[in-house]
Each structure stands twice: as structure tokens, then as C-alpha cells.
Amino acid sequence: MDLGLKGKVAIVLAASKGIGRACALELAREGASVVIGSRDQEALTRTAREIEAISQGRVLAVPTDVTRAEDIRNIVATTVRELGRLDIVVNNAGGPKPGTFEMLDEEQWVAAFELNLLSTVRLVREVVPHLRKAGEGRIINIVSTSVKQPIDGLVLSNAVRSGVVGLAKTLSVELAEDNITVNNVCPGRIxxxxxxxxxxxxxxxxxxxxxxxxxxxxxxxxxxxxxGDPAEMGAMVTFLASRQAAYITGTTIQVDGGLVRSLL
Ligand SMILES: NC(=O)c1ccc[n+]([C@@H]2O[C@H](COP(=O)([O-])OP(=O)(O)OC[C@H]3O[C@@H](n4cnc5c(N)ncnc54)[C@H](OP(=O)(O)O)[C@@H]3O)[C@@H](O)[C@H]2O)c1
Incomplete structure (x- = not known):
């Protein structure tokens, strides 16, 4: 199946390793040019080389800490300046600190809010004008099965990621007429x-x-x-980025081997 990704430009955040890296690899394999961002420049450069080896498009590595508004502005501006357009954004970040409610203090709550929710707000603010200009777009947020079934000992993920889902559903309505889809993907245990x-x-x-x-x-x-294998997350994200997924928006789908027991 031709996913229609040749010539498209994607930003994948938190992509030096793990799920972000797998998403970038899969998008590149399907012909998209990818711009990857994370904090560790050495790891990011190594990953960019691995992606280049299988890619038909261009690959850029832009050091980015998603908790810094100026870094988010920079990766989006660099993408558009160097590659001329933006079509797909995979919004990923590190995970919040594990712990139960009584183990976590104010500072850790604020850090999780900045890492996993405010980063999404800032990224969307920067990318929407470019997606509108492209005539359509894809925003794909990596969240967690915690948004469907809270996970014991991960109160920050349980609480903060639900905010991403609420934001994404709102955006899916507000951006629908611009042909911009907004979806969430929940890794189970990858x-x-x-x-x-x-x-x-x-x-x-x-x-x-x-x-x-x-x-x-x-x-x-x-x-x-x-x-799960990170590539199994990459496959779902790549499908949601494809032209075949143009009518899928506002959804939250898990890749979890059946872990979540909820009906929806
Ligand atoms: N693996 C799972 O089964 C699973 C399940 C549920 C949810 N999740 C969530 O999915 C996301 C990705 O997880 P993963 O399993 O791929 O984790 P991972 O293998 O530990 O990779 C985390 C990635 O995030 C980057 N990162 C961390 N903090 C960052 C920041 N402030 N700015 C930019 N990049 C940052 C890291 O790169 P640098 O160190 O280079 O910045 C790294 O590339 C996390 O939010 C995680 O909580 C994962």
C-alpha cells in the first residue's frame, strides 16, 4: 500500500531512542523527510545517521528540549527554512517521574505539566500555521494507556496525559475544516x-x-x-500520518497487546 508519504515533511520529537526513534524510522522508510529532536545531541546524531541509511528523503537532527518554548520554536522554524514545508508532527516527550501521589511534590507536578502537556500546547501553536499552508496536516500525540486505565504508581502520567487527550479532542474539532487531523496513540508496554x-x-x-x-x-x-516492539508503535503512527487516514481524527488508540480492559 502506498501511504502517500513521499515528499512529506515530518517532525518527530523525543526521537533519539525508543518510540520516537521507531516512529521517525518508519516515516522515513515510507519516503517522508524527517526532522528529529531531543536533548542528547550525540544520541540524536547517531539516530539521524541510522535513519539516513534507510531514507529516501532528507533527515535533520535539531537539538531540542521540549520543555523549552524557544527550542520548540527553533525546530519548527528550522524545518520550514531547510525543507520548505511541514505536514506531520509526532508529539513525543520523555515520561513523567513515576510515583504515587504522596511520593511527589509540587515541583514534580509542575515538571510533568511542562514536559507532557505544555510542550504539546507550544508545539501545536507553532505548527498549525504551517500545516494550514500545506492544505492538510497530521498531529499525532504519543500518550499512554494511562489515559484509558490509570496505572498504579504513575499518578503524573494518569493525571497530566488526560489533559493532552482533552486538548487533542478539542483541536480535532477546531482544525477539522483545515484538513488537519489530531490523534493520540497509547503505548502499552513497549x-x-x-x-x-x-x-x-x-x-x-x-x-x-x-x-x-x-x-x-x-x-x-x-x-x-x-x-511490544517500538516498530509496532512506528507502524501505527505512520498509518495515522498516511493519506489513507485522512478521515480519522479525534481518536485515542492503544498499541498494547490487549492490555487495556476498557471497552473504548
Ligand atoms: N515504552 C512504553 O511502553 C511506554 C508506555 C506508556 C507511555 N510511554 C511514553 O512514551 C514516551 C516515549 O517513551 P519511550 O518508551 O520511547 O522512552 P525512552 O526510550 O526512555 O525514550 C525517551 C526519549 O525522550 C527523549 N526526551 C526525554 N526528555 C526530553 C525532553 N525534555 N525534550 C526532548 N526529548 C526528551 C529522550 O531523548 P534525550 O535524552 O536525547 O532528550 C528519548 O529520545 C514517554 O513519554 C513515555 O512515558 C511509553
Whole structure:
């Protein structure tokens, strides 16, 4: 299936590794030019080279901390200056600090708000004029299954990411006549450094489990009995970015091997 992505330009944030990297790789494989941003310049450059190796379009790496408004303005301005247009934005960031309500202080709440919600507001503000100019656009937010079923011990994700879903639904209505779609994708447990950290994989291995046993223990309550591959997130995001997905907007879809038990 030709996804109509050749000649399109995509920004993928938080893309030096993990889910962001997988989304950028998949979009590039389908012919889009990609601009990746994250804080660690060395890791970002390494990832850009990997993407270049499989890409038919251009690849740019622009150091970006999504909590800094000027960095967001800069990556959008650099994209349009260097590549002449903008069609797709994958709005991703690091995860908020894990913890229960009583473990987290005011500063950590503000940090999560800036990292996972205000970054989205700032990005959308910058990109909408360029998407309108392109005649259509795709905004895809990476959130978490916490927006469908709160996760124990991740109160910041449970609370702050719901704000992204409310914002996205509002935007999907307000931007519909501009042919700009706005959707959210929820990773369940995808095998990345974040999941290794949240589920303490290294501690399980130090306690005597093999790597395979440690990963299987984290996957026990997933109906498919395995963790997801970042490429499986990349595939969903790339489909939502495609021309075939032009009529899909305001949705929140999980990639989770059946983990979420809610009906919707
Ligand atoms: N993996 C899962 O199963 C899962 C499940 C639910 C939700 N999520 C969420 O999905 C998102 C991506 O997770 P992941 O699993 O891919 O994590 P990961 O492998 O730890 O990667 C995180 C990425 O975010 C970047 N990043 C962190 N803080 C940033 C900032 N302030 N500005 C710009 N980039 C930043 C990191 O790059 P630099 O260090 O270079 O900045 C890195 O590229 C996170 O919000 C995570 O909470 C993941």
C-alpha cells in the first residue's frame, strides 16, 4: 500500500531512542523527510545517521528540549527554512517521574505539566500555521494507556496525559475544516529504556532472573504475553500520518497487546 508519504515533511520529537526513534524510522522508510529532536545531541546524531541509511528523503537532527518554548520554536522554524514545508508532527516527550501521589511534590507536578502537556500546547501553536499552508496536516500525540486505565504508581502520567487527550479532542474539532487531523496513540508496554526503568528490569536480573524471565514477568498480565516492539508503535503512527487516514481524527488508540480492559 502506498501511504502517500513521499515528499512529506515530518517532525518527530523525543526521537533519539525508543518510540520516537521507531516512529521517525518508519516515516522515513515510507519516503517522508524527517526532522528529529531531543536533548542528547550525540544520541540524536547517531539516530539521524541510522535513519539516513534507510531514507529516501532528507533527515535533520535539531537539538531540542521540549520543555523549552524557544527550542520548540527553533525546530519548527528550522524545518520550514531547510525543507520548505511541514505536514506531520509526532508529539513525543520523555515520561513523567513515576510515583504515587504522596511520593511527589509540587515541583514534580509542575515538571510533568511542562514536559507532557505544555510542550504539546507550544508545539501545536507553532505548527498549525504551517500545516494550514500545506492544505492538510497530521498531529499525532504519543500518550499512554494511562489515559484509558490509570496505572498504579504513575499518578503524573494518569493525571497530566488526560489533559493532552482533552486538548487533542478539542483541536480535532477546531482544525477539522483545515484538513488537519489530531490523534493520540497509547503505548502499552513497549520494550524501551523507559519500560526497563519503570518495571525495574535490571533489578529483576540482579535478583537472579534471566533477561527473558524478567521481560516475561512484566508481560504476564498482557493478553499477548509479550512486550511490544517500538516498530509496532512506528507502524501505527505512520498509518495515522498516511493519506489513507485522512478521515480519522479525534481518536485515542492503544498499541498494547490487549492490555487495556476498557471497552473504548
Ligand atoms: N515504552 C512504553 O511502553 C511506554 C508506555 C506508556 C507511555 N510511554 C511514553 O512514551 C514516551 C516515549 O517513551 P519511550 O518508551 O520511547 O522512552 P525512552 O526510550 O526512555 O525514550 C525517551 C526519549 O525522550 C527523549 N526526551 C526525554 N526528555 C526530553 C525532553 N525534555 N525534550 C526532548 N526529548 C526528551 C529522550 O531523548 P534525550 O535524552 O536525547 O532528550 C528519548 O529520545 C514517554 O513519554 C513515555 O512515558 C511509553
Amino acid at each position: 520494550l524501551t529504556d523507559r519500560v526497563r526503568q519503570v518495571y525495574r528490569i535490571e533489578e529483576r536480573i540482579s535478583a537472579g532472573m534471566s533477561e527473558e524471565e524478567a521481560l516475561a514477568s512484566v508481560a504476564r498480565d498482557i493478553p499477548m504475553k509479550r512486550l
